[in-house]
Amino acid sequence: MSKKIAVLPGDGIGPEIVREALKVLDCLRQEFDVAVETEEALVGGAAYDATGTPLPPETLELAKAADAVLLGAVGGPRWEPLDYSVRPERALLGLRSELGLFANLRPAVLYPQLADASTLKPEVVSGLDILIVRELTGGIYFGKPRGVRTLDDGERVGINTLIYNESEIRRIAQVAFDTAMKRGKRLCSVDKANVLECTELWREVVTEVGRDYPAVELSHMYVDNAAMQLVRAPKQFDVMVTTNLFGDILSDCAAMLTGSIGMLPSASLDEKGKGMYEPIHGSAPDIAGRGIANPLATILSLGMLFRYTFHDEDIAARIDKAVEAALDSGVRTADIWSEGTRKVSTAEMGDAVVAALRAQA
Amino acid sequence: MSKKIAVLPGDGIGPEIVREALKVLDCLRQEFDVAVETEEALVGGAAYDATGTPLPPETLELAKAADAVLLGAVGGPRWEPLDYSVRPERALLGLRSELGLFANLRPAVLYPQLADASTLKPEVVSGLDILIVRELTGGIYFGKPRGVRTLDDGERVGINTLIYNESEIRRIAQVAFDTAMKRGKRLCSVDKANVLECTELWREVVTEVGRDYPAVELSHMYVDNAAMQLVRAPKQFDVMVTTNLFGDILSDCAAMLTGSIGMLPSASLDEKGKGMYEPIHGSAPDIAGRGIANPLATILSLGMLFRYTFHDEDIAARIDKAVEAALDSGVRTADIWSEGTRKVSTAEMGDAVVAALRAQA
Numbered sequence A, B: 001m002s003k004k005i006a007v008l009p010g011d012g013i014g015p016e017i018v019r020e021a022l023k024v025l026d027c028l029r030q031e032f033d034v035a036v037e038t039e040e041a042l043v044g045g046a047a048y049d050a051t052g053t054p055l056p057p058e059t060l061e062l063a064k065a066a067d068a069v070l071l072g073a074v075g076g077p078r079w080e081p082l083d084y085s086v087r088p089e090r091a092l093l094g095l096r097s098e099l100g101l102f103a104n105l106r107p108a109v110l111y112p113q114l115a116d117a118s119t120l121k122p123e124v125v126s127g128l129d130i131l132i133v134r135e136l137t138g139g140i141y142f143g144k145p146r147g148v149r150t151l152d153d154g155e156r157v158g159i160n161t162l163i164y165n166e167s168e169i170r171r172i173a174q175v176a177f178d179t180a181m182k183r184g185k186r187l188c189s190v191d192k193a194n195v196l197e198c199t200e201l202w203r204e205v206v207t208e209v210g211r212d213y214p215a216v217e218l219s220h221m222y223v224d225n226a227a228m229q230l231v232r233a234p235k236q237f238d239v240m241v242t243t244n245l246f247g248d249i250l251s252d253c254a255a256m257l258t259g260s261i262g263m264l265p266s267a268s269l270d271e272k273g274k275g276m277y278e279p280i281h282g283s284a285p286d287i288a289g290r291g292i293a294n295p296l297a298t299i300l301s302l303g304m305l306f307r308y309t310f311h312d313e314d315i316a317a318r319i320d321k322a323v324e325a326a327l328d329s330g331v332r333t334a335d336i337w338s339e340g341t342r343k344v345s346t347a348e349m350g351d352a353v354v355a356a357l358r359a360q361a
């Protein structure tokens, strides 16, 4: 039976980069008998303009009914004056919570062809391939009590609550171990167990879950040391798993190690592996409509979709390889261009990936 | 009237590196009429071995009576089997809380002479000179409720509380603005105000305090972006101020940008500018007693002591310059040695700084 992807292009460069990912999907249908249908819907500012809400009911229904969601990007200065409740970004939070997407997978990959883009020395980062699994729906970003209160003496006090229960930790740990099994079988769990009891529980539960994965080498690291090690020797890591807040910080730090944000995909998964896939970069309104955006993060997001939701490693690997082959051919969008390579448009980059895919057929 | 420094050498390489800082102090007395006396006391594992506690009452009394504290390092494998309550590290926590040291100043400086030591490209980090002001006695590391509980259904839940009141934020902001006034007059406050209400209050109060410092250019940045920017373009920062947890992560990340942990001093200040000064590196038990440790972080800590507690910018600048001159002369301890420089012992490095100081007289 054919599978269905809900396609939500969104705002800014979203439609342009998603178009290239759909070209790649077309090619997969033609050349590799991939049986996947797509259906598009509005999301973000585009949805607000058309319907008055950034996440219309039809979009949410489609996302729920589909096997996976491919999203471009949302937001832009046009919608910034809007009330917080109808801002484009609210659509992402709505999709995450409505779909129960608690596991955020953030690869940080630096293709040797782009090693010069990093602020780190090439030998430190070339070939970097780490994956950070961030808990996405719990922890201090959601814990209660929260807020700012005024005490009797008139002084204000601000409070947030870091809270995880065992089952929340167990399910994210399982995703992390499963992911490690598909990769280098090494998992580093990041916490601050020497100071924060909540993350002491995190460490205990991750260790317990690890007993079901004897093939995975589990280590633990404090978050401040993890931030140091990412700068000192990032290639020491395979998969990292951590809390919502620590994952927010470390995944962005790891992304920047690569120096090429336009190359990085992401996945947000539910309990059953259903997921929403999107580039980590934003909607880049400053370059929208100019045909110069880098579509590779979105194409690689499609690759993650095949890997983590369709469990089709063959197709996922083909997409990854096609992206590498496109880079090998010397084409670069403006954001990753350097002396000696050929600057191409969004569509030409998509074409280069499709050509490389066809060459595999 | 003569001022007094409580000198706490501690464990491992502590006594060796503190000895060199005291040589520098001797030279300052002889050449620059600095009127400072010192008194030594035991701390950490050395104190535990002698008295059964890592922070004996006499040590605490001395630290309280003195104008400032210079500390080497504490801890080592010998004391790791001990009960948590008498571990060497407890002495640091005890000194911080007993002396009310709420402001942690963490410079990240990369001398051009050592630019190759960094994992980042020289042009990105050479000449880096940022200072992170970390709140040290509040926030999530101290907030209550905290702990792990078992719910009625048998599931465990871990809780910690991020909490700051206005006055805690105000006093650390004041230290940060005062520090910025002594430097480049730019202050970046790091929070997660878009998600955490506690740090929304942080942003508000820092902004309020800023009205008293019109000469300082204040900016705000989310912590995940700050982690990215430290990797992307660290030289954009002058002074940063942030919470205990964020400061723990970012100051270690910033330290690692320099690639030479053996070079970095730190200060922990109270409301009146009294402070405890220590290198950020540990007691390095593996090389203790071999005379090869790098004493420069401790010597630079003495420089910070003159700058932030004695408010003697002239002497502080002399120490900084003498360290630079020693590096210019080509001497290096093993941790910062590279081809073309001369490897020297701990004592020889101290002598080189003293010689450079004398040359200024």
Ligand SMILES: [Mg+2]
Pocket: A248, A249, A252, B224, B225
């Ligand atoms: Mg982030």
Ligand SMILES: [Mg+2]
Pocket: A224, A225, B248, B249, B252
């Ligand atoms: Mg730390």
